Amino acid sequence: MSDKNDIIESLVKKEYKYGFYTDVETETVPPGLNEDIIRLISHKKQEPEWLLEWRLKAYHQWITMKIPTWAKVKYQPIDFQSIVYYAAPKTRKAGPKSLEEVDPKLLETYEKLGIPLKEQERLAGVAVDAVFDSVSVATTFKEKLAEKGIIFCAFSEAVREYPELVKKYLGSVVPYTDNFYAALNTAVFSDGSFCYIPKGVRCPMELSTYFRINASSTGQFERTLIIADEGAYVSYLEGCTAPMRDENQLHAAVVELVALENAEIKYSTVQNWYPGDELGRGGIYNFVTKRGICKGKNSKISWTQVETGSAITWKYPSVILQGDNSIGEFYSVAVTNNYQQADTGTKMIHIGKNTRSTIVSKGISAGHGQNSYRGLVKVAKSAINARNFSQCDSLLIGNKCGAHTFPYIEVRTPTANVEHEATTSKIGEDQIFYCNQRGVSTQDAINMIVNGFCKEVFRELPMEFAVEAQKLLGVSLEGSVG
Amino acid sequence: MNNGQIILEIKNLHAGIEGKKILKGLNLTIKAGEVHAIMGPNGSGKSTLSAVLAGKSEYEVIEGEVIYMGKNLLEMAPEERAKEGVFLAFQYPVEIPGVNCAYFLKSALNEVRKYRGLSELDAIEFLNLAKEKMKLLELPEDFLKRSVNEGFSGGEKKKNEIFQMIILEPTLAILDETDSGLDIDALRIVSEGINQMRKPDKAQLVITHYQRLLNYIVPDFVHVLANGQIIKSGGKELALELEEHGYDWLTNGKG
Ligand SMILES: Nc1ncnc2c1ncn2[C@@H]1O[C@H](COP(=O)(O)OP(=O)(O)O)[C@@H](O)[C@H]1O
Ligand SMILES: [Mg+2]
Numbered sequence: 050m051s052d053k054n055d056i057i058e059s060l061v062k063k064e065y066k067y068g069f070y071t072d073v074e075t076e077t078v079p080p081g082l083n084e085d086i087i088r089l090i091s092h093k094k095q096e097p098e099w100l101l102e103w104r105l106k107a108y109h110q111w112i113t114m115k116i117p118t119w120a121k122v123k124y125q126p127i128d129f130q131s132i133v134y135y136a137a138p139k140t141r142k143a144g145p146k147s148l149e150e151v152d153p154k155l156l157e158t159y160e161k162l163g164i165p166l167k168e169q170e171r172l173a174g175v176a177v178d179a180v181f182d183s184v185s186v187a188t189t190f191k192e193k194l195a196e197k198g199i200i201f202c203a204f205s206e207a208v209r210e211y212p213e214l215v216k217k218y219l220g221s222v223v224p225y226t227d228n229f230y231a232a233l234n235t236a237v238f239s240d241g242s243f244c245y246i247p248k249g250v251r252c253p254m255e256l257s258t259y260f261r262i263n264a265s266s267t268g269q270f271e272r273t274l275i276i277a278d279e280g281a282y283v284s285y286l287e288g289c290t291a292p293m294r295d296e297n298q299l300h301a302a303v304v305e306l307v308a309l310e311n312a313e314i315k316y317s318t319v320q321n322w323y324p325g326d327e328l329g330r331g332g333i334y335n336f337v338t339k340r341g342i343c344k345g346k347n348s349k350i351s352w353t354q355v356e357t358g359s360a361i362t363w364k365y366p367s368v369i370l371q372g373d374n375s376i377g378e379f380y381s382v383a384v385t386n387n388y389q390q391a392d393t394g395t396k397m398i399h400i401g402k403n404t405r406s407t408i409v410s411k412g413i414s415a416g417h418g419q420n421s422y423r424g425l426v427k428v429a430k431s432a433i434n435a436r437n438f439s440q441c442d443s444l445l446i447g448n449k450c451g452a453h454t455f456p457y458i459e460v461r462t463p464t465a466n467v468e469h470e471a472t473t474s475k476i477g478e479d480q481i482f483y484c485n486q487r488g489v490s491t492q493d494a495i496n497m498i499v500n501g502f503c504k505e506v507f508r509e510l511p512m513e514f515a516v517e518a519q520k521l522l523g524v525s526l527e528g529s530v531g
Numbered sequence: 532m533n534n535g536q537i538i539l540e541i542k543n544l545h546a547g548i549e550g551k552k553i554l555k556g557l558n559l560t561i562k563a564g565e566v567h568a569i570m571g572p573n574g575s576g577k578s579t580l581s582a583v584l585a586g587k588s589e590y591e592v593i594e595g596e597v598i599y600m601g602k603n604l605l606e607m608a609p610e611e612r613a614k615e616g617v618f619l620a621f622q623y624p625v626e627i628p629g630v631n632c633a634y635f636l637k638s639a640l641n642e643v644r645k646y647r648g649l650s651e652l653d654a655i656e657f658l659n660l661a662k663e664k665m666k667l668l669e670l671p672e673d674f675l676k677r678s679v680n681e682g683f684s685g686g687e688k689k690k691n692e693i694f695q696m697i698i699l700e701p702t703l704a705i706l707d708e709t710d711s712g713l714d715i716d717a718l719r720i721v722s723e724g725i726n727q728m729r730k731p732d733k734a735q736l737v738i739t740h741y742q743r744l745l746n747y748i749v750p751d752f753v754h755v756l757a758n759g760q761i762i763k764s765g766g767k768e769l770a771l772e773l774e775e776h777g778y779d780w781l782t783n784g785k786g
Contacts, residue, residue, distance in 0.1 A: 477625070
């Protein structure tokens with residue numbers, strides 16, 4: 050009764066907390082994509098010739114490619130010629146050297162987002178690289194990390210300062226020929242984060258990149274490259290938000306991870322791009338290619354993602370298990386409410402002996418949301434004794450949403466052991482009433498059930514992130530039962 | 532509150548579901564310290580009454596009023612009723628996968644405590660309390676770690692309801708066929724739990740189809756519900772008469 054009204058009201062008033070816009074002077078290029086635009090972007094970033102050439106090759110590949118249509122998502126065709134491919138907040142100098150040089154308005158924006166960049170205020174143990182529209186605006190704790198030989202900086206800075214490392218690994222995991230959006234990203238990517246952990250070094254703090262789309266009509270195409278050298282360890286966090294707009298904006302990122310012998314990379318994402326309004330207007334198209342390679346023996350790559358935002362999510366963080374005894378993990382929570390659509394999952398490619406992979410996918414659908422898990426487990430002939438365990442659970446809230454599971458399994462050796470489990474359940478009125486009858490409100494009951502459902506994934510997240518993710522889930526599902 | 536104060540007063544209650552009228556002018560008054568039993572044939576509306584009192588939204592109140600502790604019960608949201616001290620032990624408790632009993636019950640208890648102006652219990656305080664009460668119901672050690680009702684036997688589900696009641700200490704406990712599906716040992720344990728909550732400032736409304744339960748929980752009053760109304764009320768001996776003659780004895784000729 051009164052509670053129901055509250056919920057309906059909160060649905061009507063439900064606001065995306067990060068939907069504000071920062072009024073900064075922005076430098077953009079004209080909309081559309083052609084060779085000149087790519088040359089212009091490359092020139093603005095004062096890039097070396099090899100990088101420009103690589104971009105142009107990717108561009109020529111891209112124009113021959115078709116938009117992938119196999120995902121279970123529906124949307125109006127994107128007009129790639131109306132997108133602005135480069136937007137940067139204007140600064141007096143090219144690339145701020147320290148936080149003092151960063152536009153105070155930008156620092157304020159990140160404060161508002163709960164990401165204070167001033168190092169002394171930052172929660173101990175997390176270094177942040179902040180990407181605003183197309184460029185990295187600030188990286189914290191650089192000196193402290195440098196003491197250990199860790200490189201953590203804007204991608205464009207890495208191109209200038211560490212060209213050999215970048216050249217060696219860029220595109221080595223996700224070649225531009227990989228797919229339509231990877232090719233597009235390669236042609237126009239503007240910035241992102243670069244991280245290198247030297248041999249035997251355990252990164253002493255969480256590294257984090259925070260992505261923010263601000264300008265309108267722009268796409269965001271960032272590129273992240275993380276290399277953990279032999280015996281190194283790093284835990285990396287990624288967060289993102291965007292202003293509320295009626296238009297759809299494209300985010301097509303590429304993330305590449307390389308783990309050498311005995312190295313471990315843990316990559317966590319809390320994706321909270323603007324999801325569109327309750328009628329499905331606006332929102333980010335999140336078309337992302339994320340892949341890691343366990344290159345060396347005994348290496349490990351673990352992806353954890355909590356996907357609550359975006360109008361459409363198309364994303365399959367994958368692991369190539371090349372080194373013997375290497376381990377790949379994928380833990381995912383994907384929420385679709387209102388008219389959101391998600392087609393997400395992973396690929397585990399077993400090549401080395403005794404390679405192991407674990408997939409835990411939790412899809413939550415509410416409102417008119419559509420949620421698909423799509424996963425490939427491929428075991429090559431060489432992957433003797435490879436093992437995979439996959440678990441895909443779907444939770445439905447209400448009657449108008451959908452959940453779908455598309456597992457693909459290709460096994461070329463009889464020594465492999467591949468297991469797949471799937472469940473679908475529904476939060477019923479009866480469960481909610483049971484909670485109500487014990488004094489627990491409907492919203493708390495949903496949160497309780499959803500958090501219980503996601504427990505296995507949340508416990509993979511670093512502590513602060515796990516708390517954040519739980520809250521975020523609560524907000525995303527606000528008003529999902531009324 | 533003292534013995535004799537009115538806890539619940541149901542006046543001329545008409546209620547139904549999906550356009551079907553089930554309760555047709557029900558009257559009942561329950562005072563502090565009393566235990567009332569409602570008996571009746573299957574489909575007579577016993578669970579409907581408990582659902583209406585607990586505030587299940589599918590049920591529609593067509594006429595009448597329900598006063599609980601001087602307040603209009605029907606105006607309150609279900610969780611508000613719970614916090615005001617109305618507890619329903621469900622005939623068919625639902626499973627809540629992924630949410631363990633400890634977490635669930637601690638949340639519920641703290642909601643109730645907050646509402647009553649008491650401090651919230653932390654995890655350790657809660658565990659101490661829960662473990663003590665678990666012994667009474669002979670619940671297994673790992674009980675608190677299991678998901679609410681998931682994979683529970685019929686008996687465990689009913690014990691869980693009574694366990695929650697004992698922890699939440701409601702003013703008015705409505706027990707809907709808590710005896711059904713219990714073997715004789717479980718029936719004894721569950722009844723002891725219920726009897727422990729029999730206090731001068733509280734009341735119980737025990738719904739049952741069989742007289743058997745009333746050997747353990749001796750009611751002050753017995754009411755027979757048939758065709759949406761209470762057609763006969765009496766003392767505990769009425770249950771025995773019903774046992775002997777069957778419900779037909781009362782409903783015959785009433786259609
Ligand atoms: N959801 C429903 N829709 C229609 N009729 C219902 C519904 N639930 C219960 N009934 C009917 O209401 C009547 C009373 O049911 P109930 O209160 O469960 O009886 P009892 O608990 O005494 O066995 C029965 O005739 C039953 O079939
Ligand atoms: Mg019943």
